Amino acid sequence: MVEITDVVCSLCGCVCDDIVVEVEDNKVTKVKKGACSVGKSKLMGHGRIESPAIRDNGTLKNCSYDDAIKKAAEILAAARRPLLYGWSSTVCEADKVGVELAEEIGAVIDNTASVCHGPSVLAIQDVGLPSCTLGQVKNRADLVIYWGANPAAAHANHMKRYSYISKGYWTEEGKKNKKLVVVDVRRTATAKMADVFLQIEQGKDYLVFSALRAMLLGYEDVVPEEVGGISKKDLLETVRMMKEAKFGMIFFGMGATHTRGRHNNVVNAIQTTRAAHTHTKFSIMPMRGHYNVAGINQVCTWETGFPFAVDLSRGYAWYNPGETSSTDLLVRRECDAALFIATDPGAHFPGESIRHLSKIPVIQIDPFPNPTTEFADVVIPCAISGVEAEGNVYRMDNIPIRLRKLVDTEYMADEEIMKGILEEVRAIKEKEGE
Amino acid sequence: MVEGELLIRNGVVYDPINGVNGEKKDISIRDGKVVEEVTNPKVIDAEGRVVMPGGVDIHSHIAGGKVNAGRLFRPEDGRKGRETKTKVCRAQSGYSVPNTFATGYRYAKMGYTFVMEAAMPPLAARHTHEEMVDIPILDNAAMPLIDNNWMTMEYVKSGDTDLLAAYIAWMIKATKGYGVKVVNPGGTEAWAWAKNCDINDAVPYFDVTPAEIVKGLAEATEKFEMPHSIHVHGNMLGHPGNFETTLATYDLVKGIKPYRNRPTMHATHTQFHSYGGTSWRDFESKAGAIADYVNKNEHLSIDLGSIILGDTTTMTADGPMEYSLYQITGRKWTNHDVELETGSGITPFLYSGKSPVNTIQWAIGQELALLVKDPWKLALTTDHPNAGPFIGYPIIISMLMSKRRRDESAEDMHKVIFDRAEYSSIDREYDLNEIAIITRGMAAKTLGLHEHGKGHLGVGADGDVAIYDISPEERDAGKIQKAFLNTKYTIKGGEVVVKDGEVVATPAGRTIFVTPECDDKLTEEMMVKLKDKFDHYYSVTFNNYPVQDAYLPNPYEIKAPWRS
């Protein structure tokens, strides 16, 4: 038995990196400390895709890695409008090969931000993002606001490691000298811990941000007695807390990005932060879901200039979310082949998109079977990044951390698989005398 | 580096480090290095064209968190520089914030082969390195920010210079960095509470002043045989009347002895620090006062931070400065404060010749170059992309070489240029040798890279050569500008990477890093304090913090022993 410390969890955007595990006979046998229950179960491992496989007459038939990679390359090289999607739950090294492959075959490369914090990216492109690292919040924040986010369920260690419950330099006593405000439509587990819970009406985020912002800028008089289900008195109290804080922090989640208003909500959230910043230090951060969704946005941006929904069919990067985002592309039935890596469109894409996917060749790269496996034509299992393979990821605050390899595996890593496909595609194109 | 021999014949060579000033001379390269002679080479006939060593940029923001945040929030900039992928080149995008591939290609086309990334937040150092790996052709290095760090301020306060030295040694090693970068010392920590500091203000909670931080870091740096001095962006950048703070900053390190014959401080993007007046209304150039100081003192080097007119993306670890800029323009603003270490701000900015303030700024950058007498004391930069993108260098070169071009340009600027700047009264014109100094020789020497093959063409130097498509007699400013934008040939490590202004090969660059060698005892003592910071305040563990070797596929190490 060996103990491994400083293990990094490859599940959610918290990227906890102080986990201790025990490894015996090349298996993680115990997670001793640091991980939440979902993180723990990922580290301990569960049902895997056993072998590469190619669909033949409706059923998946096991094959070698070589054959699966060759088949994937053939599909992609022959496609006129391929889509390469996912990338948020794998490492940056694989993402980089993905961008290169997209250039090679003139594909659209898109990532899960497209269906989660895409609206946040659009908002940032409009107004910017006054933010900070999570350790900044840990050491300084005396007011934490979660808006449309329920970390108690979705980012279990977030409050403990970085925000409301954590202890830092000016926050030695943890939550004792901090205030927690939660804004949500439901009384979530996080809301139950809050000093102030603003239970807003569904779809009224924009109005409530506007009211707070008006008050922060000194236009209290224009705010009516009730906004989005919240009394003016409660709004004023929240604004008082914001102004009196030494360091305020807003974390927002899908509750803000995926209700009526979408990216406009986020623009307004950022403007509210800027308004608060005229009184005291205030910052804001999206609660990124997958452990490396921030990373694929980074890689895609430094390599192509744009963070998601990048169309390379012209030979240069064309970025136009709404046109070049995957669900739009699929709804228009434009793609004629798709590669999904470390993601499950079968579970997350709208029905119309799935119907089109069932008609075109689909390649899946994933350690685990999921609904996409049901209709994929080529299935390529891979090593679990952070357990069986190392690599770089970006935490939700864009801090890069290196995943560790804990055990050996026969499975190929995502990066190797992607490189294999790229090489095969190049070989095919060379043969075609391109 | 490629194997084989190359001979560059009949060029007119400007190699100021070796005292070669416009001599007709052949350059021989074998296996990537300059040699005495070659026997069976591939020949490039330079036919009387201007030949210089590969360019060396001492200060540019090309990789890392804030550069990428700039790209991410400015798709409108990304759309500007789009170029289609070719057999050799990846797809390109961006103007003021080009993607990594375009960054490499465009620098190489200007004849540059080394660029220093000027600001690496230590906690995000992996990010800087990941991007540098993706910048083709250029050799590179990066300077970690070590001035607003709690450890630094605590040691400055207690006066433990040796322990401070142990700390900076650890940081430079942990980040695979090159030297000590200072950006608004104390002010960026204050910005974590939405405040700022001038040079003699106490930093909130830490009870030290920026002046003490700068002095402490200079003393600690000189404990080692560091190739480069501290690299300083002082307090009050961009504020009217800041030249006094600037001069006071320069004076801080005057008595400190450098380990070798180089300055004890490199003061960067001096244009932004040479402002007179009490507000934007009576804003004026103080380039004269700054140049005077530089002329009279030997402990200091500067780079210009000269303005390129047009739209750009400003970015710096000086968070409060970016906030003031955003308040002036009302445009978008990104901020990213980094725990225990530093911060950063980013906002777009338009430099307009119609604006009196921008006009003065524009004049100051060039005035500095013209008023500092010894070109070995200054390097050409635009603090890319802060004063403008690096692809504007050829514009500045043509300005410095042509009084006529300056006079014509001044006519298009706001009329304040004639009464609140010295600009139009300066007659000096640079020659090609001086241009070679401020674009390669000086930077290589100041960074200590001339000892590692950069910035010159002596035997043993890297086979990095730029051949410009002009004769030494050329006086036409437009032709000079064009020639410096796209070389006839750029050769990197003996390999032709640019031919007739087109990129023809994209070898990977090397990352150069410094290893300061510190006494084990001191390191151990320092480590107790450092580990406490990780145990209680950092959000990343001590063991996960240092940059792993995997991030430097082509490393080049420079050792910096402790000075006994």
Ligand code: SF4
């Ligand atoms: S909070 Fe997220 S990163 Fe941390 S252990 Fe749980 S799942 Fe993993």
Ligand SMILES: [Zn+2]
């Ligand atoms: Zn700079």
